[in-house]
Amino acid sequence: MVTFATPTGTSNIGILGIGAYRPQRLVTNDEICANIDVDSEWIYTRTGIKTRRFCGRDENITTMSVAAGRAALANSGLTGADVDALILATSTHGRCIPSAAPPVATAVGANGVPAMDLSVGCAGFGYAMSVAQDMIRAGSATRVLIIGAEEISMSLDMTDQGNAFIFGDGAGAVVVGPTPTRQMGPVVWGSEGSQSELIQQSMDWKDYLLGASHTDRPYMRMNGTAVFRWAAFEMGKVARRTLEVTGLTAEDIDVFVPHQANARINELLARNLKLREGVPVADDIEYTGNTAAASIPLAMYELLKSGRAKPGDTALLLGYGAGLSYSGQIVAMPPAPVV
Incomplete structure (x- = not known):
């Protein structure tokens, strides 16, 4: 052989x-x-x-x-x-x-x-x-x-x-x-397909194109109340698993960068994680809204640009959304952007 x-x-x-x-x-x-x-x-x-x-x-x-x-x-x-x-x-x-x-x-x-x-x-x-x-x-x-x-x-x-x-x-x-040292921890990721109807396209494109009436078109629909409850409860578990597999505790986190879906969810998650006093929590949602896959890097960029986070800070990243899919990871914040 x-x-x-x-x-x-x-x-x-x-x-x-x-x-x-x-x-x-x-x-x-x-x-x-x-x-x-x-x-x-x-x-x-x-x-x-x-x-x-x-x-x-x-x-x-x-x-x-x-x-x-x-x-x-x-x-x-x-x-x-x-x-x-x-x-x-x-x-x-x-x-x-x-x-x-x-x-x-x-x-x-x-x-x-x-x-x-x-x-x-x-x-x-x-x-x-x-x-x-x-x-x-x-x-x-x-x-x-x-x-x-x-x-x-x-x-x-x-x-x-x-x-x-x-x-x-x-x-x-x-x-x-x-990088000279390890600056990215393992990713905790997964999905709950049983909850996939909570965020979905309103109709299939094939159904739309073959339909007799085009008075409507495929739109994104979301059950906001159910997603709020799921994220507030389940993402706390994901965050704790992320800390565990990385070998860290909440005391080690310098900055929290959750998905920018809802400021109230993020405040609840930060409080339940018992982060250190004064740890900055990304709030890019105030002026950017929920940008889905762009949410976390945009929030990281803003934290660095504003000086609220520093290069090398230990950051907990937490993403969740349609699927329902989720991910958690701990990384060192990158150099501050110049452009």
């Missing part, structure tokens, strides 16, 4: 740099309230959201991903030629064919590398981090550009009082690669 060569990688992996892109169009609660029977204060009290960004005609998954990816590369001191793979976490790319990742890879200067989309909703960034980490450990890549990008505004029914005010568009990116 022949002996196959086996590549080897490294377990000393970390985030080398981070980038972000937020669309130009600012959408206030007052604008949202023009189509639903609530007021701006009602939205803020229940979600922590004041504004969000929506893509304009010249902005989409590709343009946002390219901008965020280029920024992450620049902040890592690298070019596209220095990465071996690209993972684009998104559930809102407008085309089924081709996937968004290959043309994005070419646009950032990484033409020819393996490039793929990963569709896991709001947990997409955490899933992408796990895949990239395993690729580097196995030796199939040295550096991986990870992008989370969503254009959720195109999937919203702006008359839906359940979720018209929650979501926004944007993109965040990181470069993951070898």
Whole structure:
């Protein structure tokens, strides 16, 4: 029997740099309230959201991903030629064919590398981090550009009082690669398909296209109350498991970066975890809304840019959303972004 060569990688992996892109169009609660029977204060009290960004005609998954990816590369001191793979976490790319990742890879200067989309909703960034980490450990890549990008505004029914005010568009990116010491812990991830109907598209595209009536179209629908209860209860367990498998305690956490779905959920999670007094909790949701797979990298970027978190801080990342899918991981915060 022949002996196959086996590549080897490294377990000393970390985030080398981070980038972000937020669309130009600012959408206030007052604008949202023009189509639903609530007021701006009602939205803020229940979600922590004041504004969000929506893509304009010249902005989409590709343009946002390219901008965020280029920024992450620049902040890592690298070019596209220095990465071996690209993972684009998104559930809102407008085309089924081709996937968004290959043309994005070419646009950032990484033409020819393996490039793929990963569709896991709001947990997409955490899933992408796990895949990239395993690729580097196995030796199939040295550096991986990870992008989370969503254009959720195109999937919203702006008359839906359940979720018209929650979501926004944007993109965040990181470069993951070898570091002098281990700076990324294992990912705790999973899904509960039995709860998948809580966040779903209102109808199948085939049903829509073959239907006799086109008075409606596929929209994203969410049972916000049920998702709130599930996240507030289950994600605390995921956070504790993440600490356990990483060999840390809540006392070791310098910054908490939960998915930006609802400020009340995040406050509850932080309180139940009994984090140290004064540990910053990401609150990017106030001005960005829920950007699904882009949520965590955008929140990390803002924490570093504002100085509330420092490079090297031990950060607990927690993502959850459609699926219902979830992920938890502890990482060292990357260098502060320059661009």
